[in-house]
C-alpha cells in the first residue's frame with residue numbers, strides 16, 4: 312500500500328529540523344525523510360545523501376532538463392532546492408514520507424499528493440525570537456540571516472493556506488501537539 316505524506320513548512324530557524332527528527336523517532340509513524348537536492352554549500356556537520364543531496368548548479372540544471380523533479384525552486388540567489396521523483400517513488404512504496412520544504416514547495420507537493428498529504432506550517436513565536444534562534448544556531452552569517460528573516464515575513468503571511476498551523480514556542484509542547492496532529496492523520500484517519 313502506498314504511504315501518506317507529511318509536508319512540514321517553516322521559515323528557516325523555526326524548528327522544523329528539530330520537530331521532524333522528533334516525528335522520525337516515533338516508530339509508530341513509519342516515517343522516512345525525503346532528502347531534498349540543493350545547490351547550496353554543505354554546512355558543518357551535514358552529510359551528503361542524508362541532510363541533502365548536494366549538487367553542482369550544472370548537475371541540478373541537467374536534472375531540471377530531464378524532468379527529474381516533482382518540484383524545484385530557486386529559494387535564494389543561485390541556490391536551488393528540489394524534490395526528486397526517484398527519491399519519493401522508492402520511499403512511498405513501504406513508508407509514510409515527511410518533507411521539509413518552503414511555502415512554494417509545500418503548495419506544489421500538496422497539489423501533487425492531494426488528500427494523501429497533510430501540510431503543517433510551523434511558525435516561530437515572533438520574528439525577534441526567530442532572529443535569536445538563527446543567531447544562536449550560528450550556522451548563517453549576518454547577510455544570510457537577514458535574507459532568512461525577510462523570507463520568513465513573507466512566508467508567515469501565507470500560513471493560512473496550510474491544513475494545520477503550529478506555533479513552536481515551548482519545544483516540548485510543540486513536539487506533543489505536532490505528534491497529535493500527525494497521529495490523527497496517519498493512524499486514525
Ligand code: ADP
Pocket residue numbers: 321322323324325326327328329330444445447448479480481482483485
Ligand atoms: P529549521 O530546521 O527550521 O531551520 P532548527 O530545527 O535548526 O530550524 O532550529 C533552529 C534553532 O532553534 C536550533 O538551534 C534549535 O535547537 C532551536 N530551537 C528549535 N525549537 C526551539 C524552541 N521551541 N525553543 C528554543 N529553541 C528552539
Ligand code: 5GP
Pocket residue numbers: 320321322323347348351382383384386392393394411412413414415416417
Ligand atoms: P536551508 O538552506 O536552511 O536548509 O533551507 C532553506 C529553505 O529551503 C527552507 O525553507 C527549506 O524548507 C527549503 N527547502 C529545502 N528543501 C526543499 C525542496 O526540496 N523544495 C523546496 N521548494 N524547498 C526546499
